Every structure is written in C-alpha cells, then in structure tokens.
Amino acid sequence: MKIAFELNGTPVEVETDPANMALSVLRGECGITSVRGTCGIGLCGTCTMIVDGKTTASCLMPVGALAGRRVETVDVLNEDDPVIDAFIEANAVQCGFCIPAMVLTVRKLLEDNPKPTDDEIDMALAGNICRCGCYAKIRDAVHLAAAKGNPA
Amino acid sequence: MSTAWHSPTTREEVLRLRAELGEDGTLVAGGTFLGVLMNNGILAPEAMISLAHVEGFERIARDGAELRIGAMVTHRRLEFDADIRALCPMIADTFAVVANPRVRNWATIGGVLADADYASDPPAAMIALDARVVLESASGRREVSVEDLIEDVYQTVIEEDEVLTEVIVPLDQSAARYRKFRTRSHEDRPCVSVAAVQASGGLRVAVGAVAGKPQIFHDICALAKGRAMDSGLAREIGTAYAERIDPITDARGSSAYRKRVIAVEVRRALEDLAA
Numbered sequence A: 001m002k003i004a005f006e007l008n009g010t011p012v013e014v015e016t017d018p019a020n021m022a023l024s025v026l027r028g029e030c031g032i033t034s035v036r037g038t039c040g041i042g043l044c045g046t047c048t049m050i051v052d053g054k055t056t057a058s059c060l061m062p063v064g065a066l067a068g069r070r071v072e073t074v075d076v077l078n079e080d081d082p083v084i085d086a087f088i089e090a091n092a093v094q095c096g097f098c099i100p101a102m103v104l105t106v107r108k109l110l111e112d113n114p115k116p117t118d119d120e121i122d123m124a125l126a127g128n129i130c131r132c133g134c135y136a137k138i139r140d141a142v143h144l145a146a147a148k149g150n151p152a
Numbered sequence B: 001m002s003t004a005w006h007s008p009t010t011r012e013e014v015l016r017l018r019a020e021l022g023e024d025g026t027l028v029a030g031g032t033f034l035g036v037l038m039n040n041g042i043l044a045p046e047a048m049i050s051l052a053h054v055e056g057f058e059r060i061a062r063d064g065a066e067l068r069i070g071a072m073v074t075h076r077r078l079e080f081d082a083d084i085r086a087l088c089p090m091i092a093d094t095f096a097v098v099a100n101p102r103v104r105n106w107a108t109i110g111g112v113l114a115d116a117d118y119a120s121d122p123p124a125a126m127i128a129l130d131a132r133v134v135l136e137s138a139s140g141r142r143e144v145s146v147e148d149l150i151e152d153v154y155q156t157v158i159e160e161d162e163v164l165t166e167v168i169v170p171l172d173q174s175a176a177r178y179r180k181f182r183t184r185s186h187e188d189r190p191c192v193s194v195a196a197v198q199a200s201g202g203l204r205v206a207v208g209a210v211a212g213k214p215q216i217f218h219d220i221c222a223l224a225k226g227r228a229m230d231s232g233l234a235r236e237i238g239t240a241y242a243e244r245i246d247p248i249t250d251a252r253g254s255s256a257y258r259k260r261v262i263a264v265e266v267r268r269a270l271e272d273l274a275a
Ligand SMILES: Cc1cc2nc3c(=O)[nH]c(=O)nc-3n(C[C@H](O)[C@H](O)[C@H](O)COP(=O)(O)OP(=O)(O)OC[C@H]3O[C@@H](n4cnc5c(N)ncnc54)[C@H](O)[C@@H]3O)c2cc1C
Pocket: A041, A042, A043, B026, B027, B028, B029, B030, B031, B032, B033, B034, B035, B036, B051, B071, B097, B098, B099, B100, B103, B106, B107, B108, B109, B110, B111, B112, B113, B114, B115, B119, B120, B121, B122, B158, B162, B163, B164, B165, B187, B188, B189, B190
C-alpha cells in the first residue's frame, strides 16, 4: 500500500505493508537513523518521533496510521538549536544512544512549557531511559536550554 | 500478503466493516497495546480498521447528570481536559498516572477498556465510578456496565461485530479517589490500585491489578451504609477486602505481599475519601 505523509517538512510516499511499524519504515525506506529501536514495547523512548505535534513511540505505531499526518524526528532541528547546544554545554551525553529522542522530547516540552520545574522535567521525560544514567545532567541541560529560550 | 488497512470516517462505515470482516478485522485505536502484540509475534492482523478518523468518536460531552466520553478520547486529553477536571477529577487523576506521556498521547479510553489487561489503571476507576460502555454493531446497540464488560485477563463481552463507541460516567459522586501503588519505576503499571467512590447509591471500592479483573465486593461496601467514614471503618473495609481477595503473583509483587498492600491501600483510599 502507498502511504503518504509529511516527514520533517517534506512530503514523502512509501510503498509498504501498513502493519509495519513506523520505526522500521523510518529507519529503512526513509533512512532516518536517529529513531532507534530497543524495547519494542513503548517503554524506553529511543524510538520517539513527533506526530501532529505529539510525542509518539514509533515502535508501536503501524505506519498505516501515519497517512496524511505530519511526522518530525530530531533531524528537523537546526544544528544550532538551543536544546542541542545545551546538551553539549551541560555534558549531558555519554554513549549518545538515547540522546536524539531526549533532545526531541525536550524541544517539545519547552515549546509547551518554556520554564519547566525539576518535577515537570522528570514527568515529561518519564519513559525516556538513558542507560548511561545521564539523568542529572540531562535535567541541567533542560534548564540551560530553557534559559537560552526557544528559537524564533 | 500485505495487510489491508481501512480508515473509515463514519460510524456506519466502521460498523459495516466490522460486520463484514468479523474476527479478521482488528480495530486499531491508539495502537499502544496492539503494537506490543504485533512486535512480539502474538498478533498478525489480516486487516486493520483504524478508528482514528471516525467522526464523533473524540467527543466529550455532559449529558444531564452523566458524562459521555467518546471511545477515541486519549488518556492525555482526559488528564488535562478542563471539563473532566471540574466534573470528575478522579478520571483525570487516574489517566494521568498511566504509562508515560508518549503512550498517553495516543492510548484511548476505548482501547484500554477493550484490551482488559489485569494491570491497567482505568478499569478499576471506571468500575468504582459505576461507568458503562456503549457497544454498537450494524444490528444494534447495547449498554454494559464496565463491571460486566471485563470478564477476565484480555477477555471482554465485546462481540466480534461490535465496537465500543462511548463510555458513560454518572456524575453523582460526592467524593472519589484513585490510588496507584507501584513497586518498580514511576511509569510502571500498578502492583495494587484502589478506586474508592462515594456516590448517591453508596460506597463503591474497586481494587485493580490483583486478579484477572478488578475486584469489587458490594456486601463489604455496604458496611459503610449509614455510617460516617472514619479510620475505624476504613480499616474494617480494608481488612475485609484483603481477606476476600486471593491475589496473583507477578513481577510487581507476590500474592502474600499484595494481600498486605490491599489492606493498607484500601484503608488509605477511604481515609482520603473522608478527608
Ligand atoms: C510502555 C507502556 C506502559 C503502560 N503502562 C500502563 C499503566 O501504567 N497503566 C495502564 O493502565 N496501562 C498501561 N499501559 C497500557 C495502555 O494503557 C494500553 O496499551 C492502552 O490504553 C490501549 O489503548 P489504545 O488506544 O492504544 O488501544 P489499541 O492498542 O489500539 O487497542 C487495544 C485493543 O482493544 C481493541 N479496541 C481498541 N479500541 C476499541 C474499540 N473502540 N472498540 C472495541 N475494541 C477496541 C483493539 O482491537 C485491541 O485489541 C501501558 C502501555 C505501554 C505501551
């Protein structure tokens, strides 16, 4: 089946089984490797994409459900996005595996809530697991990014 | 062979597809439960019927003394909707503690009740609220209480030509509390959950995640009849629930552990109600 959607601002059309999960189609047909599969059960967050403005587990969404929708991955951000700068400045990265999803989730959080508290950060990132345990520094990075402000 | 994907936009179309496809047509709501089954090779649907674009399925409306919630209303909306918060805050409190924001963004009230997982939060809450669901098929419509909807783990009375279209919650409660007791991470499913509701018909206490379906005992709830809730009565009902339930053992707690937690959590929920 042909499935058309918008990916990071560009219209795309893929020919695939609609029951395939968005994760495998994004990584395969679409060549977007910043979405990463780990648990396949919605727990870890490394596969996070944004669909119509909402964070979404791409491992659980059949690609058929993306038809006509707006899909974003971390690749949509400019390289000088304040969230990316803040992660680097706060040294919030070890192996980096979880980071694209963290950055994307934080970008979304700051759009909804430009000055989140520690609790609000923890709530928004509950379900984004970092096996290197960078949580404290990631929280610092969120505050730092909040101080820098959202891009215009 | 490629899976057939249907994306109906009207109620009539969904019900017709459901009648035509029978058990070969899998309904997809948020997909958060189906996705897990499909990724683990437990389910490989021949045809999928998406409910995402059906007109009217995302409606929240007050209807006299009742609240009507469309099957496709997401957990996230129930968490934040101003009307829900004002009319029945326990609904918001319950849906707010399910899973993580990424799952709550898509998981729906219809999906969580239809999948009937023993360790979900909303079923116990909906039973304590005495909510009912509307089940529609091409040949008719019936209303079933959530208490009767869920038979056992992953088992409901929904027929293969039916769709759960709406959840109806009476708004006659004077106090309502949901408590979720977790033994692992913050976003995990409950080890024991307790929903306690004081409504015009009396007290309703449902305990979730401890058996194949939420446990409610009307005779024990009747102990509260004509008595003011205080710590003595809360303890009496908590102890009675713990004695009556034969809890399961899973990774979140052993049967013996759960029994003790049930007594404490039911007591606390009732003390919260009185506070
Ligand atoms: C990581 C993770 C953590 C979780 N943690 C929790 C938790 O802490 N507490 C909790 O309560 N739950 C938890 N859940 C479960 C989650 O709540 C359910 O997966 C979700 O509510 C299912 O809703 P859905 O809309 O995604 O359903 P779907 O996956 O789309 O569907 C579920 C089932 O119901 C059927 N169905 C869907 N809609 C209808 C309808 N309208 N009529 C008839 N049948 C229908 C489908 O065919 C399918 O069999 C968790 C899930 C994940 C992935």
